[in-house]
Amino acid sequence: MNAHDPPFLEFENVTVFHGEKMVLDSLSLAIRRGESVAILGPNGAGKSTFIRTIMREFYPVLDRGPVTFRICGRDTWDVFALRSAFGIVSNDLQYAFTREITGREVILSGFFSSIGLFNREITPEMERRADKISAFLEVGHICNRPMTELSSGEARRFLIGRAMVHDPEVLILDEPTNSLDLHALHAFRQTIRKIASNGTAIILVTHNLQDIIPEIVRVILMKNGSIVGDGPKEQLLADGPVSRLFDVPVSIRKDDGYYYATGY
Numbered sequence: 381m382n383a384h385d386p387p388f389l390e391f392e393n394v395t396v397f398h399g400e401k402m403v404l405d406s407l408s409l410a411i412r413r414g415e416s417v418a419i420l421g422p423n424g425a426g427k428s429t430f431i432r433t434i435m436r437e438f439y440p441v442l443d444r445g446p447v448t449f450r451i452c453g454r455d456t457w458d459v460f461a462l463r464s465a466f467g468i469v470s471n472d473l474q475y476a477f478t479r480e481i482t483g484r485e486v487i488l489s490g491f492f493s494s495i496g497l498f499n500r501e502i503t504p505e506m507e508r509r510a511d512k513i514s515a516f517l518e519v520g521h522i523c524n525r526p527m528t529e530l531s532s533g534e535a536r537r538f539l540i541g542r543a544m545v546h547d548p549e550v551l552i553l554d555e556p557t558n559s560l561d562l563h564a565l566h567a568f569r570q571t572i573r574k575i576a577s578n579g580t581a582i583i584l585v586t587h588n589l590q591d592i593i594p595e596i597v598r599v600i601l602m603k604n605g606s607i608v609g610d611g612p613k614e615q616l617l618a619d620g621p622v623s624r625l626f627d628v629p630v631s632i633r634k635d636d637g638y639y640y641a642t643g644y
C-alpha cells in the first residue's frame with residue numbers, strides 16, 4: 381500500500397433498489413486504502429445494503445446518470461476474488477453456521493468462501509494459518525467445539541477468524557455486537573482493536589455508538605439511504621447530529637475513547 385494506490389472504495393451516484401424501494405439514494409463517497417471508518421445509522425438506513433453492494437451482491441442502477449462503482453481502482457471484479465480479498469463478518473453469516481461444524485472448520489471455510497468444508501482439500505499451509513489465527517484470536521482452546529455449543533461471542537470470533545484467512549487489508553463488520561453480553565462485548569472490542577493495530581483497516585457498520593473503537597476516527601452517518609454526515613467522530617458524535625440521525629433527543633458522553641448515547 382502506498383500513497384499512489386487508488387482508494388479502497390470510490391462510489392459516485394450509486395443508487396440501489398430493492399424491488400420498487402430505493403434503498404441507496406445516489407451515494408457518493410470515497411474511502412482511502414488503510415482508512416478505518418464507521419457507518420452509523422438507524423435500522424433500515426441502508427447500511428447492510430451498502431456493504432452488500434461493496435461485495436457485489438447488489439448493483440447500482442445505471443439509468444440515473446453516470447455511476448462510479450470502483451473497488452481498489454477496479455470497475456469489475458471476480459466476485460469470489462472480491463469476497464476473498466475483503467473479510468466480512470455479519471449476523472447473516474453467523475446464522476448460516478447452524479450445522480455441526482467446529483470453530484476451526486469455520487475458520488478453514490474462509491479459504492473457500494463457503495459455509496462448510498464439503499470434503500475440500502485442506503493443505504498443511506491452510507492448517508497452519510488456521511492455527512495461527514486461532515491463537516491470535518485466543519480461541520485455540522475451544523476450536524474443536526461445534527459452533528452450536530459456543531456462545532455468541534465465541535462464535536463471532538471464529539467468524540472473524542474465517543474473514544482473516546486471506547489476511548485481508550480491510551475487515552468489514554456488519555452489526556458485529558448484536559446479541560453480545562457485556563463480557564463478550566469487551567472481548568470483542570479488544571479483538572477488533574488488536575486487528576486494527578496490526579494494520580488491517582476496519583469498516584464497521586452499526587447503530588451502536590459504543591461499537592466505534594478508538595482506532596476509527598471517521599464516521600459516516602447514514603439515514604434513509606443517504607449520507608447525512610461524514611467527518612471526524614468528535615464532530616459528528618455529538619448531541620445534535622446523533623439526535624437528528626435517530627430522531628430522538630440524546631446526550632452524548634465520551635469515556636476512555638468510546639462514545640455513548642444517554643438520556644433517551
Ligand SMILES: Nc1ncnc2c1ncn2[C@@H]1O[C@H](COP(=O)(O)OP(=O)(O)OP(=O)(O)O)[C@@H](O)[C@H]1O
Binds near residue numbers: 398421425426430
Ligand atoms: N433483499 C431485500 N429485499 C427487499 N427489501 C430489502 C432487502 N434487504 C433490505 N431491504 C429493505 O431495505 C431497507 C434497508 O435495509 P438495510 O438492511 O440495508 O438497512 P440497515 O441500515 O442495515 O438496517 P438494520 O440496522 O435494521 O440492519 C429496509 O427498508 C429493508 O426492509
